[in-house]
Amino acid sequence: MPHLDAAYRFARWLTRSGQEAEDVVQEALLRAFRAFDTLRGTDVKGWLLAIVRNCHATALRQQQRRGFVPLPSQEEADFGATALAAPPDPEGYSIAEQERRRLTTVLAGLGAEHREVLVLREMEDLSYREIAAVTQLPIGTVMSRLARARAALRASWLKDTSGEPRAVR
Amino acid sequence: MQCAESLRVQARFDGELDALAAAEIERHLERCPECRALVEDLERARTLMRAAPLEAAPPALRARVSRLLDEEGAAERGRPRALERGNRTWRWPSFWSGAVAGVGAAACAAAVAWWFVFSAASPDGLLDDLIAAHVRSLMPAHLTDVVSTDRHTVKPWFAGHADVSPVVADFADQGYRLVGGRADYFEGHRAAAVVYEHGPHIINVFSWAGAQRGLPGRTTRNGYHMVFWRIGNVEYCAVSDTGWDELEGLVSRLRDLGARDARD
Numbered sequence: 001m002p003h004l005d006a007a008y009r010f011a012r013w014l015t016r017s018g019q020e021a022e023d024v025v026q027e028a029l030l031r032a033f034r035a036f037d038t039l040r041g042t043d044v045k046g047w048l049l050a051i052v053r054n055c056h057a058t059a060l061r062q063q064q065r066r067g068f069v070p071l072p073s074q075e076e077a078d079f080g081a082t083a084l085a086a087p088p089d090p091e092g093y094s095i096a097e098q099e100r101r102r103l104t105t106v107l108a109g110l111g112a113e114h115r116e117v118l119v120l121r122e123m124e125d126l127s128y129r130e131i132a133a134v135t136q137l138p139i140g141t142v143m144s145r146l147a148r149a150r151a152a153l154r155a156s157w158l159k160d161t162s163g164e165p166r167a168v169r
Numbered sequence: 170m171q172c173a174e175s176l177r178v179q180a181r182f183d184g185e186l187d188a189l190a191a192a193e194i195e196r197h198l199e200r201c202p203e204c205r206a207l208v209e210d211l212e213r214a215r216t217l218m219r220a221a222p223l224e225a226a227p228p229a230l231r232a233r234v235s236r237l238l239d240e241e242g243a244a245e246r247g248r249p250r251a252l253e254r255g256n257r258t259w260r261w262p263s264f265w266s267g268a269v270a271g272v273g274a275a276a277c278a279a280a281v282a283w284w285f286v287f288s289a290a291s292p293d294g295l296l297d298d299l300i301a302a303h304v305r306s307l308m309p310a311h312l313t314d315v316v317s318t319d320r321h322t323v324k325p326w327f328a329g330h331a332d333v334s335p336v337v338a339d340f341a342d343q344g345y346r347l348v349g350g351r352a353d354y355f356e357g358h359r360a361a362a363v364v365y366e367h368g369p370h371i372i373n374v375f376s377w378a379g380a381q382r383g384l385p386g387r388t389t390r391n392g393y394h395m396v397f398w399r400i401g402n403v404e405y406c407a408v409s410d411t412g413w414d415e416l417e418g419l420v421s422r423l424r425d426l427g428a429r430d431a432r433d
Contacts, residue, residue: 008226022230029234100221122218
């Protein structure tokens with residue numbers, strides 16, 4: 001199934017929860033399946049990611065209508081529970097692994113609009129035009145948002161590093 | 170206060186600028202420490218975000234979605250779904266028509282490449298190839314493979330990427346700035362392209378191991394000026410939208426240098 005991995009990764013960063021991501025992806029692939037004939041052009045991946053994004057937005061609206069509005073801190077804690085299960089032995093993790101976990105925390109803490117452009121650009125390697133298609137934003141907005149997102153990532157990373165000095169041996 | 174060029178520096182980093190803008194930004198970086206620091210930050214963030222292997226979808230999700238789509242497909246076709254599991258992980262019928270279209274496109278590309286190789290047997294075909302390569306180089310992120318203003322970086326780079334070792338020099342003090350080098354492929358040869366910048370113009374200097382043919386000394390095609398010359402068995406062609414005098418200015422410098430190299 002082409003692009004299922006990309007769809008899942010993107011959904012995971014949007015929802016910050018493994019379980020929610022699975023639900024979103026499942027819904028998105030069904031929608032994509034039913035609408036496949038309407039696909040114009042060749043960018044299947046971008047088209048699918050746009051559907052994932054719409055499904056996520058719909059799910060979010062439904063949650064809000066039901067009055068279920070998770071606090072950001074709670075969401076992060078949920079995400080942490082699945083993505084960053086506390087290692088039984090922190091010393092057992094390599095520095096690379098520690099960095100990866102810290103990046104996950106930092107990314108999860110960014111605003112949703114910053115996180116999505118960063119993930120699409122750096123992890124999925126989409127061009128500005130493709131990101132604009134997925135997020136339904138003008139290219140100029142993609143550029144400036146990406147710049148702000150990178151600055152936010154940097155600030156948050158530095159804060160995280162300095163605030164929590166780590167013993168590196 | 171952020172430098173006014175920071176967005177274009179980012180776009181350059183992301184490979185989104187056309188050749189002219191990219192060259193402008195390279196020049197800007199030389200004199201803006203703030204933007205150089207920005208590039209370092211961008212690189213660090215990218216390294217960090219690309220260090221981890223990409224996560225895959227959980228197998229259970231894959232299986233579930235695959236089953237759902239099967240059911241959906243079966244319902245759509247209004248007949249019971251096939252029983253065997255092995256070869257039906259992806260059931261979008263249109264996906265296969267897409268795959269067929271892909272193969273068709275590849276065949277077309279091969280046919281075009283074939284046509285290029287053979288049509289290039291006449292000088293006309295070669296001229297078209299050179300113009301196409303020049304125009305292609307002006308598209309975003311295609312200007313250079315190796316970016317450097319130092320000929321000692323650019324020249325050795327060609328050793329692994331082209332069939333010839335062209336004359337490379339930076340005449341920045343005379344208005345022809347070396348931007349970098351690029352490998353191109355036409356006429357069955359790996360050609361070297363050295364990129365210079367003259368004012369707002371880009372000049373591509375192509376070189377390849379030559380076969381004897383009736384090449385013009387100079388000509389104009391699609392509005393681009395082309396100058397041909399030969400040093401030893403290496404054929405050179407400079408292409409640009411500059412005026413003749415500017416183009417000949419670079420060519421005469423390169424010819425002098427090449428002749429001197431050949432004597433030494």
